[in-house]
Amino acid sequence: xxxxxxxxxxxxxxxxxxxxxxxxxxxxxxxxxxxxxxxxxxxxxxxxxxxxxxxxxxxxxxxxxxxxxxxxxxxxxxxxxxxxxxxxxxxxxxxxxxxxxxxxxxxxxxxxxxxxxxxxxxxxxxxxxxxxxxxxxxxxxxxxxxxxxxxxxxxxxxxxxxxxxxxxxxxxxxxxxxxxxxxxxxxxxxxxxxxxxxxxxxxxxxxxxxxxxxxxxxxxxxxxxxxxxxxxxxxxxxxxxxx
Amino acid sequence: xxxxxxxxxxxxxxxxxxxxxxxxxxxxxxxxxxxxxxxxxxxxxxxxxxxxxxxxxxxxxxxxxxxxxxxxxxxxxxxxxxxxxxxxxxxxxxxxxxxxxxxxxxxxxxxxxxxxxxxxxxxxxxxxxxxxxxxxxxxxxxxxxxxxxxxxxxxxxxxxxxxxxxxxxxxxxxxxxxxxxxxxxxxxxxxxxxxxxxxxxxxxxxxxxxxxxxxxxxxxxxxxxxxxxxxxxxxxxxxxxxxxxxxxxxxxxxxxxxxxxxxxxxxxxxxxxxxxxxxxxxxxxxxxxxxxxxxxxxxxxxxxxxxxx
Numbered sequence: 398x399x400x401x402x403x404x405x406x407x408x409x410x411x412x413x414x415x416x417x418x419x420x421x422x423x424x425x426x427x428x429x430x431x432x433x434x435x436x437x438x439x440x441x442x443x444x445x446x447x448x449x450x451x452x453x454x455x456x457x458x459x460x461x462x463x464x465x466x467x468x469x470x471x472x473x474x475x476x477x478x479x480x481x482x483x484x485x486x487x488x489x490x491x492x493x494x495x496x497x498x499x500x501x502x503x504x505x506x507x508x509x510x511x512x513x514x515x516x517x518x519x520x521x522x523x524x525x526x527x528x529x530x531x532x533x534x535x536x537x538x539x540x541x542x543x544x545x546x547x548x549x550x551x552x553x554x555x556x557x558x559x560x561x562x563x564x565x566x567x568x569x570x571x572x573x574x575x576x577x578x579x580x581x582x583x584x585x586x587x588x589x590x591x592x593x594x595x596x597x598x599x600x601x602x603x604x605x606x607x608x609x610x611x612x613x614x615x616x617x618x619x620x621x622x623x624x625x626x627x628x629x630x631x632x633x634x635x636x637x638x639x640x
Numbered sequence: 641x642x643x644x645x646x647x648x649x650x651x652x653x654x655x656x657x658x659x660x661x662x663x664x665x666x667x668x669x670x671x672x673x674x675x676x677x678x679x680x681x682x683x684x685x686x687x688x689x690x691x692x693x694x695x696x697x698x699x700x701x702x703x704x705x706x707x708x709x710x711x712x713x714x715x716x717x718x719x720x721x722x723x724x725x726x727x728x729x730x731x732x733x734x735x736x737x738x739x740x741x742x743x744x745x746x747x748x749x750x751x752x753x754x755x756x757x758x759x760x761x762x763x764x765x766x767x768x769x770x771x772x773x774x775x776x777x778x779x780x781x782x783x784x785x786x787x788x789x790x791x792x793x794x795x796x797x798x799x800x801x802x803x804x805x806x807x808x809x810x811x812x813x814x815x816x817x818x819x820x821x822x823x824x825x826x827x828x829x830x831x832x833x834x835x836x837x838x839x840x841x842x843x844x845x846x847x848x849x850x851x852x853x854x855x856x857x858x859x860x861x862x863x864x865x866x867x868x869x870x871x872x873x874x875x876x877x878x879x880x881x882x883x884x885x886x887x888x889x890x891x892x893x894x895x896x897x898x899x900x901x902x903x904x905x906x907x908x909x910x911x912x913x914x915x916x917x918x919x920x921x922x923x924x925x926x927x928x929x930x931x932x933x934x935x936x937x938x939x940x941x942x943x944x945x946x947x948x949x
Contacts, residue, residue: 448835474837486832488825499825502818503838509818548836 400459401426401585402447402478402553407456409442409609416442417453418609424587429576431596431617432589433630434606440589441483443606444555448480449473460553477552483561483589485542489531493522493541496530504548512548519578520544536567543575547582554579556588560595568592572599593621593631605630643812646895650805658798666793668909670865672901673797673804675885678858679897680811681851682886687820688844689827690744694752695882697759698729698852700874702859704769705729707777707869718779718796722803722860729856733849741845744830756874763871774870777863793865800861804898807854812894814850823847855882884923888930890937900938 403423409416416439424430432440445451447458449470457464465473488496497513506512517523520540525533530541539559547554559575560568576599579586590596596603596617603620605613607629613620620626657669678695685692702725709715709724736755743751764772780786782795814820825833826840833840863869872878881904889900904923911922934940 470834471837471839474835480835486829486835488828488832490828491821491824495821499818499821500836503822503833503836545832545836550837 400424401461402587403459404443404447405457405459407443407446407458408454409439409446409451410454415439415609417446417456420456420609420611422604422611422614424585426585428601429585429599430587430602430604431600432587432604432606433591433593433596433626435630438606438630439609440606441557442609444480444557444589447473447555448478475550477550478555479546479548479551479553480555481539481543481546481557481559483558485535485538487530487538487541487545489529491530492527493517493530493533494526496541496545497522500545500548504550506548516544516547519581520574536563536571539563540571540574544578547578547584551582551584553585553587556586558589558591560590560592568595569598597621643809647805647809651802654798654801654805658794658801663790663793666797667865668905670793670797670800671862672898672905673801674858674862674865675882675904676858676898676901677804677807677861678855678882679885679889679901680808680894681854681858682882683891683894683897684811684815684823684847684854685851686886686891687815687823687827688840688847690748690844690847691883692752692848692851692879693749693876693883694754694756694879695851695855696874696876696879697752697756698733698855699859699862699878699882700756700759700763700869700871701729701732702726702856703863703869703873704763704859705856706779706860706863707775710777710779711775716778716780717782717784718792718799718864719783721777721779721864722800722857725860725863726853726857729859730849730853732856733852737845737848737852741841741848753876753879756879757876760871760874760876763874770870772871774868774872776868778867779864796861796864800864803857804861807857808894811850811854815894819843884927888927888938890934890939892936892939892943896937896939903938 400423404420407417407420420443432443434440442451446453449465449468449472453466458466460476460478465476488499494513494517497516498509501509501512517526522540522544525537530538533541543556543559556575560571563571572595576586600617602615603613603617604611605620605626612629613623613626657666661669678699682692682695705724705728706721709721740748740751763769769775779792779796782799787795822838822843826843830840859873885897885900885904888904889896907923907926908919911919915922930937
């Protein structure tokens with residue numbers, strides 16, 4: 398069995414709201430997985446539990462066979478799970494290059510300066526290297542956010558809505574860059590996404606969340622056609638996944 | 641290269657002042673260095689986005705540690721006093737820092753203020769330490785060399801000044817590299833720092849420790865200059881003065897705290913001489929003017945000149 402990340406019986410309630418209802422899932426190292434679902438379905442809660450930001454009420458999360466429940470975000474990151482955010486989390490008063498330099502220095506790269514330069518090149522951020530992170534457009538901020546997450550020690554990269562807030566014509570370009578960089582670095586990717594065209598194009602497996610549970614799990618062409626998924630996740634009218 | 645040039649200039653100035661300045665100027669210079677190094681510590685904290693309104697705590701601890709050495713244990717060596725001041729303050733910071741490093745913003749500022757006022761209260765109530773009057777200290781030697789009475793302060797100024805230069809260079813080196821960037825990163829976005837795998841708590845803790853140790857050294861140096869300590873050293877107005885000087889100067893260079901402290905001491909001396917009843921108001925007006933016209937501090941004047949040149 399080659400599960401790199403596995404959740405067993407994960408439960409999380411916020412008062413009367415169930416954000417995770419006994420979720421059991423495992424992700425192997427070979428397939429890019431996408432988590433879909435309407436707002437409040439539990440996707441980001443799942444990411445937050447995996448990265449130690451939230452502690453599940455019960456259940457286990459195994460990363461490389463080790464239970465990581467109870468570790469804080471810093472410890473989880475050190476094990477090799479990194480993440481990007483729906484709203485990019487940057488160091489706004491520092492330059493793009495310094496943002497990456499900090500990421501690589503913290504990740505204890507042997508030569509942080511050239512690692513940061515490599516990241517600049519890989520993500521096409523060189524023209525922005527000396528701009529302040531706070532002054533960038535949303536698309537570039539998203540790229541920088543992912544570039545920082547994908548530092549030299551990541552093994553698994555979790556992306557929370559990598560294309561939200563980005564203009565429609567930029568979306569595919571950004572995903573191409575991100576997925577290409579992750580592939581080159583040998584890093585596995587799980588991403589949360591609302592845009593079904595992006596999901597159909599980049600994911601090898603789709604997990605559909607609804608009210609804290611999972612209502613569909615499989616290859617995109619199957620899951621995106623399931624009745625419940627179309628009803629609760631996509632919304633009835635749009636048969637997106639005709640591809 | 642600029643650091644080397646700055647160091648040489650600073651050392652030459654120190655040598656000149658120590659050798660030939662009148663006693664009143666030697667005294668002023670010691671106070672300026674003492675306050676400057678406390679403010680340098682504040683700037684280190686400010687890099688992480690934290691302002692301490694309680695550096696008087698460490699200033700007071702440093703001053704009393706130095707004074708106690710001479711008064712209670714009859715050790716009159718200034719080197720031992722300076723070391724004792726820095727160590728006592730550093731030790732206290734290493735304990736209080738465990739708690740304070742978990743707080744941010746106004747909570748950090750107020751907690752640090754609270755601790756300094758606890759020390760103030762203890763000193764005021766302590767008859768053995770002279771209560772509100774404090775007590776005198778006298779340093780007669782440096783590193784075992786007994787000094788002639790009129791040379792004492794000159795030697796202390798030079799030796800203390802060399803320590804200040806070395807300390808400032810160490811801080812500069814630390815803050816110019818990864819550590820300084822990480823501190824700024826914490827000010828900008830702590831969540832991201834954690835998610836990169838670094839500990840904001842640890843960075844804040846160590847910066848707090850540095851600030852505490854520097855303030856303790858400054859307190860001991862001030863005690864050597866004045867020859868007397870009293871609870872005022874730990875009072876909130878003293879802490880406020882450090883914040884005042886920090887804002888006055890700005891945060892752009894490690895030279896700033898010393899320039900700003902000199903400006904502050906000069907301003908206060910002049911104000912209390914020519915307008916003894918309203919000298920605090922004069923300081924307040926100066927502060928208002930700085931905030932309105934030079935929001936980045938006095939140092940922005942130097943930068944403006946460099947840009948237009």
